[in-house]
Amino acid sequence: MLQMVITGLICGGLLGFVMQRGRFCLTGGFRDMYLTKNNRMFYALLIAIAVQAIGIFALAQFGVIEFSAGTFNWLAVIIGYYVFGIGIVLAGGCATGTWYRAGEGLIGSWIALFGYMVMSAVMKTGPLSGFTKSISAVSAPTNSIPQTFGLSAWFIVTLVVIITAFLVVRELRKPKVALPALKAKRSGLAHLLFEKRWHPFFTAILVGLIAILAWPLSEATGRKAGLGITTPSANIVQYLVTGDQTILNWGVFLVLGILLGSFAAAKASREFKFRAPDAKTSVISFAGGILMGFGASLAGGCSIGNGLVQTAMMTWQGWVALAVMILGTWTASYFVYVRPRSRKAEARTTASVQTAV
Incomplete structure (x- = not known):
């Protein structure tokens, strides 16, 4: 039990620290792909996937860890992750992003997190658990991409690494936009850790390494999985309600x-501050959290569980989920950002015409 507590907190602490300092936000990254055609955060995610894929397949090859692709619950993944993609835009962050932004003092993230945790528990062991199981029963027998094509897993991993390297190099060769220089108030390691802007690609490498570390640490306690957010979040709610210590993994x-x-990280970098949203934003954040909990539970993972871990395992579940999540994010971005702006522009145009007449 003590080992589980210590290693879990350390691994999670490293992930929370790195994601907060590196502003590793997949929601903003997917949204920017649609709104501003900026793919940098998506490429950062590919780096984290590639790094983790190399690590976990190497660990599996040497017998350090074991994992199975399982079956591909395609209907649950498609429905769940489309809803999840919409939810993360309304919530202002994905599941992991909501956890780390809550640590910064954002009350809106706490509200979204509450909705996400409760709905996850409802979907997994509560009144909607039967619905979750029935949708998940529709599945394909093979979830492993290498197994589907009869190829070596290392061939697929190498292909992902090559594609990622090409995209990253092309991105790095683009003309850089000059950002205003921050006046350093600290020196040495303190400046690098708590003041200097972290490049998203550097952050992604660290996230990938932490994701690798999670596998042997988790399996040493009997949990044969890597990073995961949805089920543990639901377990916290169940423990608080039932007091059942067996679910504390x-x-x-x-x-x-x-x-x-x-x-x-937020305290040390002087970024921690309690910020309360208005009533409308609070309701939207809560609704987003509910949709996140619904979608992630149905699809068998959040943006980390599917979008980072299952993709690194080279499963259909991971890569299909990632594509559908991006589509859901773009759909929500249209209704939340694009359409309101178009209406305002039309209203201004109409007003100008009427004034001229």
């Missing part, structure tokens, strides 16, 4: 560690 302390690590 390594993943629970991982997510609590994310909160603590983000809080430490």
Whole structure:
């Protein structure tokens, strides 16, 4: 038990610290792909996937860890992740992003997190667990991409690494936009850790390495999985309601560690501040959290569980989920950002015409 608590908190703390300091926000990245044609955060995610893929397949090859692709619950993944993509835009962050932003003092993230955790518990063990199981029963027998094509897993991993390297190099060769220089108030390591802007690609490498570390640490406690947010979040709610200590696994302390690590990073970098949203934003954040919990539970993982871990495992579940999540994010971005702006522009145009007449 002590090992589980310590290693879970440490791994989660590292992840929360890195994501907070590197502003590793997949929601903003997917939204920017649609709104501003900026793919940098998506490329950062590919780096994290590639790094983790190399690590976990190497660990599996040497017998350090074991994992199975399982079956591909395609209907649950498609429905769940489209809803999840909409939810993360309304909530202002994905599941992991909501945990680390809550550590920064954002009350809106706490509201979204509450909705996400409760709905996850409802979907997994509550009144809607039967619905979750029935949708998940529609599946394809093969989830492994290498197995589907009869190829070596290392061939697929190498292909992903090559594509990622090409996209990253092309991105790095683009003309750089000059950002206003921050006046350094600290020196040495303190400046690098808490003041200097972290490049998203550097942050992604660290996230990938932490994701690799999670596998042996988790499996040492009997939990044969890597990073995961949704089930541990639901387990916290179940424990608070039932007091059942058997559901307190390594993943629970991982997510609590994310909160603590983000809080430490935000405090040390002077970015921690309680910020309360208005009533409308609070309602939207809560609705987003509910949709996140619904979608992630139905699809068997959040943006980390599917978008980072299952993709690194080279499964259909991971890559299909990632594509559908991006589509859901773009759909929500249209209704939340693009359409309101178009209406305002039309209203101004109409007003100008009427004034001229």
